[in-house]
Amino acid sequence: MYKIISKRFLNKAATTMEMVVEAPLVSRKCKAGQFIIFRLDEFGERVPLTIADYDREKGTVTIMFQPVGRSTQMLAELEAGDSILDFVGPLGKPTEVEGLKRVAVLGGGVGCAIAYPVAKAMFENGVEVDMIAGFRNEDIVILEDEMKKSCTNLYITTDDGSYGEKGFVTDKLKSLIEAGREYDEVFAIGPAMMMKFACLATKPYGIKTIVSLNPIMIDGTGMCGGCRVTVGGKTKFACVDGPEFDGHQVDWDELIRRNAFYKEEEAAEVNHVCHLTGGVRRHG
Amino acid sequence: MADMSLKKHPMPEQDPLVRNKNFDEVALGYSEEEAIAEAKRCLNCKNKPCVSGCPVNVHIPEFIEKVAEGKFNEAYYIVTKTNSLSAICGRVCPQETQCEGKCIRGIKGESVAIGRLERFVADWHRIYGHEGEIPTKPECTKGKVAVVGSGPAGLSCANALAWRGYDVTVFEAFHKPGGVLVYGIPEFRLPKDIVAYEIGKLQYNGVKIVTNAVIGRAMSIDELFEEGFEAVFVGSGAGLPKFMNIPGENLLGVYSANEYLTRINLMKAYLDEYDTPIKHAKKVAVVGGGNVAMDAARCAKRMGAEVCVIYRRSMEELPARAEEVHHAIEEEIDFKLLNNPVEIIGDENGKVCGIKCIKMELGEPDESGRRRPVEVEGSEFVIDVDAVIMSIGTSPNPLIASTTEGLDTNKWGCIMANDELATSREGVFAGGDAVTGAATVILAMGAGRKAAGSIDAYITAKHAND
Numbered sequence: 001m002y003k004i005i006s007k008r009f010l011n012k013a014a015t016t017m018e019m020v021v022e023a024p025l026v027s028r029k030c031k032a033g034q035f036i037i038f039r040l041d042e043f044g045e046r047v048p049l050t051i052a053d054y055d056r057e058k059g060t061v062t063i064m065f066q067p068v069g070r071s072t073q074m075l076a077e078l079e080a081g082d083s084i085l086d087f088v089g090p091l092g093k094p095t096e097v098e099g100l101k102r103v104a105v106l107g108g109g110v111g112c113a114i115a116y117p118v119a120k121a122m123f124e125n126g127v128e129v130d131m132i133a134g135f136r137n138e139d140i141v142i143l144e145d146e147m148k149k150s151c152t153n154l155y156i157t158t159d160d161g162s163y164g165e166k167g168f169v170t171d172k173l174k175s176l177i178e179a180g181r182e183y184d185e186v187f188a189i190g191p192a193m194m195m196k197f198a199c200l201a202t203k204p205y206g207i208k209t210i211v212s213l214n215p216i217m218i219d220g221t222g223m224c225g226g227c228r229v230t231v232g233g234k235t236k237f238a239c240v241d242g243p244e245f246d247g248h249q250v251d252w253d254e255l256i257r258r259n260a261f262y263k264e265e266e267a268a269e270v271n272h273v274c275h276l277t278g279g280v281r282r283h284g
Numbered sequence: 285m286a287d288m289s290l291k292k293h294p295m296p297e298q299d300p301l302v303r304n305k306n307f308d309e310v311a312l313g314y315s316e317e318e319a320i321a322e323a324k325r326c327l328n329c330k331n332k333p334c335v336s337g338c339p340v341n342v343h344i345p346e347f348i349e350k351v352a353e354g355k356f357n358e359a360y361y362i363v364t365k366t367n368s369l370s371a372i373c374g375r376v377c378p379q380e381t382q383c384e385g386k387c388i389r390g391i392k393g394e395s396v397a398i399g400r401l402e403r404f405v406a407d408w409h410r411i412y413g414h415e416g417e418i419p420t421k422p423e424c425t426k427g428k429v430a431v432v433g434s435g436p437a438g439l440s441c442a443n444a445l446a447w448r449g450y451d452v453t454v455f456e457a458f459h460k461p462g463g464v465l466v467y468g469i470p471e472f473r474l475p476k477d478i479v480a481y482e483i484g485k486l487q488y489n490g491v492k493i494v495t496n497a498v499i500g501r502a503m504s505i506d507e508l509f510e511e512g513f514e515a516v517f518v519g520s521g522a523g524l525p526k527f528m529n530i531p532g533e534n535l536l537g538v539y540s541a542n543e544y545l546t547r548i549n550l551m552k553a554y555l556d557e558y559d560t561p562i563k564h565a566k567k568v569a570v571v572g573g574g575n576v577a578m579d580a581a582r583c584a585k586r587m588g589a590e591v592c593v594i595y596r597r598s599m600e601e602l603p604a605r606a607e608e609v610h611h612a613i614e615e616e617i618d619f620k621l622l623n624n625p626v627e628i629i630g631d632e633n634g635k636v637c638g639i640k641c642i643k644m645e646l647g648e649p650d651e652s653g654r655r656r657p658v659e660v661e662g663s664e665f666v667i668d669v670d671a672v673i674m675s676i677g678t679s680p681n682p683l684i685a686s687t688t689e690g691l692d693t694n695k696w697g698c699i700m701a702n703d704e705l706a707t708s709r710e711g712v713f714a715g716g717d718a719v720t721g722a723a724t725v726i727l728a729m730g731a732g733r734k735a736a737g738s739i740d741a742y743i744t745a746k747h748a749n750d
């Protein structure tokens with residue numbers, strides 16, 4: 001059992017939650033870019049989530065998520081002091097920070113929860129980091145203070161212009177590049193569609209672009225093969241070969257299709273929470 | 285005088301057309317009377333060829349003699365002298381190529397039903413056998429050993445080490461211990477409460493099991509030594525699924541057998557109260573002819589699909605255990621033999637709608653002695669399916685080898701181990717599928733047990749030199 005130490009919503013609209021979980025075996029070695037898999041209770045799915053932060057001394061790991069699916073909704077219902085049945089990690093390969101001098105890190109919406117630790121790891125390693133964080137509107141902005149402390153320059157964009165600059169992260173990135181900013185690499189982390197467009201934006205400039213993929217998976221150790229993605233024409237397992245890949249090599253359309261495979265079942269499951277059980281299955 | 289009837293006493297089974305719609309156990313097991321009657325078919329012959337056919341050398345005629353006498357508990361303790369997981373082996377071992385394959389009675393007629401008797405004895409003990417003498421386990425005084433993986437190899441190694449007086453901790457990456465016994469082999473072939481019972485026994489005997497612990501990520505082998513473990517046994521299995529590398533393998537509705545079986549067995553997608561999503565495909569093609577392919581096909585049938593097995597050789601070469609093939613045929617699974625997939629076909633939404641195969645014929649024998657399948661030119665045809673399960677084998681997971689310096693592997697990624705199951709790293713032993721590549725439960729158990737002996741010798745010698 002893995003105890004929940006604290007939880008809070010990260011934005012006004014209460015769309016993204018931060019949860020700190022006691023998981024000493026995960027926190028002792030985890031690094032930016034790696035993920036965990038949680039299973040709420042005996043009946044739960046195994047759900048992968050990227051590690052947003054950790055405290056090795058306290059033995060805790062921080063996860064950030066949008067309670068939109070059945071499992072994450074039920075997770076969000078738990079309180080500090082409650083426990084999660086299973087919490088395994090760290091899984092996947094960590095972000096490679098060596099050898100970089102100047103990078104741009106793009107975060108899309110809740111993807112900022114994953115982009116933030118990557119930016120932080122770079123910044124702490126002496127890399128100059130331009131962080132571009134994009135949101136639909138002001139109400140769902142997350143981690144502004146945290147990101148500010150973990151990069152050289154922070155740019156916030158909103159689709160409707162209600163906060164920061166109006167536009168998409170890719171617009172901001174292009175304008176920075178056009179203004180003469182040079183990057184060794186770009187990191188784009190967010191929904192698959194946002195990462196796809198970020199890669200299209202950097203391609204003409206020939207800037208290597210790393211993306212963090214979060215496909216459907218079960219075990220996270222290379223066993224099920226459910227998370228296979230086509231990268232550079234070859235099949236890779238995101239859980240062990242990734243989750244970070246060269247975005248210019250990724251077959252985005254296939255990935256987007258594969259991620260939507262259980263959409264109908266998931267929608268049915270969410271209804272199940274609301275109408276039938278009315279909430280959470282408590283343990284025991 | 286032995287019962288000289290030529291046939292095994294049949295074991296009661298669920299009706300094929302009933303069981304292919306449920307996940308309850310197929311074979312129901314012998315009654316006491318049936319077990320005694322079958323035991324009386326054993327000649328108790330002097331050479332005991334059956335024992336040499338068993339990878340863990342169960343004292344077969346001795347235990348069968350006790351069954352014939354109705355002394356089931358005594359029979360059980362004879363089995364457990366060399367096999368700690370008899371309820372499991374009785375159900376999943378390929379007896380026809382092992383003990384029963386060597387049985388003298390099999391020369392003229394059917395062999396003694398050794399597997400069924402082993403299962404009977406273990407089941408009887410589980411239900412009734414706790415009276416009378418329970419052997420006592422020695423104290424954990426000889427040192428700490430870590431076991432990586434809680435499948436058949438790891439469990440048998442842990443058990444043997446505990447009985448030799450070691451303090452054993454088993455590390456499992458999944459949330460539930462048992463390895464392939466829980467994620468791979470379906471409930472209808474091996475009920476999970478039996479696996480849980482065997483693991484409970486191990487814990488009762490002092491073996492600690494840590495789940496959700498991915499060795500190679502959360503901790504390295506080197507860190508296990510730093511934690512005070514004096515030896516490590518790696519029994520991490522062969523979990524990495526192989527694909528054919530034909531067009532269309534990433535279409536929606538193509539699964540590895542591992543994924544399909546894990547969703548159903550470990551994640552219990554067949555039970556409503558579990559959240560695990562699964563597609564209810566209408567027509568499923570399973571590619572491959574091993575036990576895993578049979579398991580996947582029979583699961584898909586139970587999930588309501590029409591199922592065919594596509595295998596490139598003929599029935600004679602089909603590698604699955606005879607009983608599984610027999611059961612699969614009874615359950616109305618269609619065997620499309622001498623066919624090989626060349627492409628999986630998708631619709632405009634990227635979903636599987638067919639599998640293109642080419643007919644094969646058997647040519648000259650290859651290195652394995654089996655006749656090599658050769659494509660019949662121009663014989664391609666399409667089978668309409670909405671799901672494909674690839675079950676063409678697995679290879680060892682590279683996670684441990686790639687994070688352990690100095691641990692040698694061969695070109696297939698298998699950990700190299702010598703006859704004593706010692707690896708290239710001092711104090712690190714390995715066995716089971718991680719060393720051999722995908723094989724059977726019983727071979728892995730045999731390796732785990734053997735490694736326990738080597739680990740005992742290694743630590744004893746090390747302490748003597750201290």
